[in-house]
Amino acid sequence: MTALASYSTGTVSVAAGGTTVTGVGTIWSGTNARPGDVLQIGNFQSVISDVTDLTQLVVPPWGGGAQVGVAYKIWQVSPQRFAGAQAMQTVNELVAALNTTGFFVFVDVGLTAPDPSLGDDGQYAFQPTTGKTWAKVAGVWTYLGIYKGFSFRGPYDNAATYSYGDVQTTAGSSYVYINATPSAGHAAPNATYWQLLASIGATGNTGATGAGYGGTSATSLAIGTGSKVFTTQAGLAYQGGARVRTSSNANGANYMEGLVTAYSGTSLTINADTVGGSGTFADWNINLAGNAGTAAGALLAANNLSDLTSAPAAIRNLGGLDLSAVVAVTAAATLTSSAFGKLHLISGTSSSYTVTLPTPVGNTGAIIALSVDNPTNATKLYTIASPSGNVGRATSLVMWAYEQLVIRSDGANWVIVSAKQIPFVGRFTRASDLTLVSATITEIPFTVASDDPTGLNLCFSGNRFVAPRASSFVFSLYSYHTSSGASFNQNWLALGTVTTKASGTYSWTGSVNAGTVYGTSRLAVTAGANILAAANVDGTGPKVAGAAVSALLDFSEVCPSW
Known part of the structure; x- marks a missing residue:
């Protein structure tokens, strides 16, 4: 009769009453150990209820006392191992067909050597993932080496990982990777990793000299x-x-x-x-020699570029500024790349308008010149805007009569190369009396604008100062106050964007019935901001009435926004 099959490689340990059996040197694969097999240590046996992994079994509470590093035997009698008679016969025939000398035992990717219980002398074991091969000699698996085909990887890449059998080329020679451990960063001819496969050939003899020119x-x-x-x-x-x-x-x-x-x-x-x-x-x-240039296509040094078809176009093509002609701009316009290298004269008397520049993006080096006409032909404010990036320090700027601007694209913004700015200056006055009520803040409406050299008075609107553009201005405000009915305890003037004393205060105090109130201040304003002049009187005792007999406001732009 055929003896029962068993497995006993390695040793085991189990605690008294324990349910976990731990193996050392064991390979409890699905073939060697299965649930239902019988574990025997000494004279005590227990049914295996589960196989956790290659080194761990689960059994009912162990009744054979504590065991440490002892021999064992697994009787392979699990019902999972049995099938019908015909099926078993077929399996036996298959096993007999496979169990021949030279049949390969395949080694799992997680193992470093074949299972010692498998194979017979003369058989081979092979690990497909690495190409490693073993032969069983005298009952022991003997490592033979790595056997795998070449993998051609092309020119050597120092950052790439190479494995056994990889072939790369360095300086015309081919090398094959021979180290069992994949690695990167080891250039040939490092003999630890590479073996010369094919060396570059010697340089051939110099060929015969061919026919030449000269003579x-x-x-x-x-x-x-x-x-x-x-x-x-x-x-x-x-x-x-x-x-x-x-x-x-x-x-x-x-x-x-x-x-x-x-x-x-x-x-x-x-x-x-x-x-x-x-x-x-x-x-x-x-x-x-080369072909001589023709009259139509040649530039002669003696002509000093006078033979150019269009000198202005050549200047613009070279990134220069053509001042030989002027492009008139009289209404709102969007400029295109045709504006590059040209001077644009801005004018208009009916209303203010905006000139939109071409985008600076992708037009590095492009130059545009802008000039506003004289106060007769240009009586309004003209906004120069960029569709992307800035023009100068902001996305737009405001120009008026006589101002000039040359800008150049840096690829992201329009940069000001040269500029001529005319500061806004002038004086607003009020000659007639303005009644003041005690403890009441009153705006001073000016009636006359003067002292603007251009005569346009673009800062005067609605009897007050309206900022034509974002900038800084120095203001000097003056008023002569009188009172009736009682003396003043305090008189003051304020200048700002609201009629409050906090926005730049110039005050005079005293117990007299008349006096001058004045002061100077520098204010940063935004375009369109209303700058108000406000007055106040404050009497002692009963409320009193007062009057700003005269008032004037001088202003001068000191820090243009460009």
Whole structure:
């Protein structure tokens, strides 16, 4: 009869009453141990209820006392191992067919060596993931090496990871990776990792020198156009249609140039169409030449660029500024790339408007010039805006009469290269009395605007100062206050965007019935901001009435926004 199959590789440990059996050197795979098999240690046996992994079993509470590092045997009697008689016969036939000398035992990717219980002498074990191969000799698996095909990886890459059998090329030679451990950063010819597979060949012999150009001739010829025959060296590379210049060795300014019409033996014939100098010479140097430029396409040094088809266009194409013509802008407009390199004259008297620039993005080096006409032709405010990035320090700026601007794209913004700014200056006055009520803040409405050199008075609107653009202004505010009915305890003036004493206060106090209140302040304003002048009187005792007999506001732009 056939004895029961069993497995006993390694040793085991289990605690008294424990349910976990731990193995050392065991390989409790699905073949060697299965639930339902019987574990025997000494004379005590227990059914295996589960196989956790290659080194751990689960059993009912162990009744055979504590065991540490002892021999064991697994009787492979699990019902999971049995099938019908016909099926078992088929399996037995299959096993018999496979269990022949030379049959490969496949090694799992997680193992470093074959299972010692598998295979017979003369059989081989193979691990497909690494190419490692073993042979079983005298009951022991013996490592033979790594056997796998070449993998051609192309030129060496220092950052790439190479494995056994990989082939790469370095400096014309091929190397195969021979280390069992994959790695990167080990360049050939490091013998720990690479073996020379094929070495680069030696440099071959230099070939024979081919026919060349050049040459000389001692033929005596006068400089002139037409057919010229030179006696020269044989074996040169000239062919019909090549352009040749023959020049005097003594003075290269004496030459003839033209197309080769014939070359045979030592005779070279050219049809000279261009000449320099004059005289008869017999010391010719012969060389290839390029085609001469035509009158329509050539620029002659002697003409100092006067032969350009369009000098202004050439200036613009070179990134310069063409001032020979002016582009008139009289209403709102969006400029395009056609504006590059040109001067634009802005004017208009009906209303303010916006000029939108081309985008600076992708137009590095492009230049645009802008100039606002005189106060007669340009009586409004003109906004220059960029569709992306800034123009100067902001996305837009405001210009008025006489102002000029040259801007250049840096690829992201319009940068101001040159500018002429005219500061806003002037005076607002009020000559008539303005009644003041005690303890009441009252705006002073001005009635007359003056002292603007342009005469436009663009800062005067609604009897007050309205900022034409974001900037800083110095203001000087003056008023003469009188009272009736009682003396003042305090008189003050305020200047700001609201009628409150906090926005720049200039005050005079005293117990008299009249006095001057004045002050100077520098304010930063935004475009369109209303700057108000406000007055106040404060009496002692009963409320009193007062009057700002006269008032004036001087202003001057000191920090333009550009």
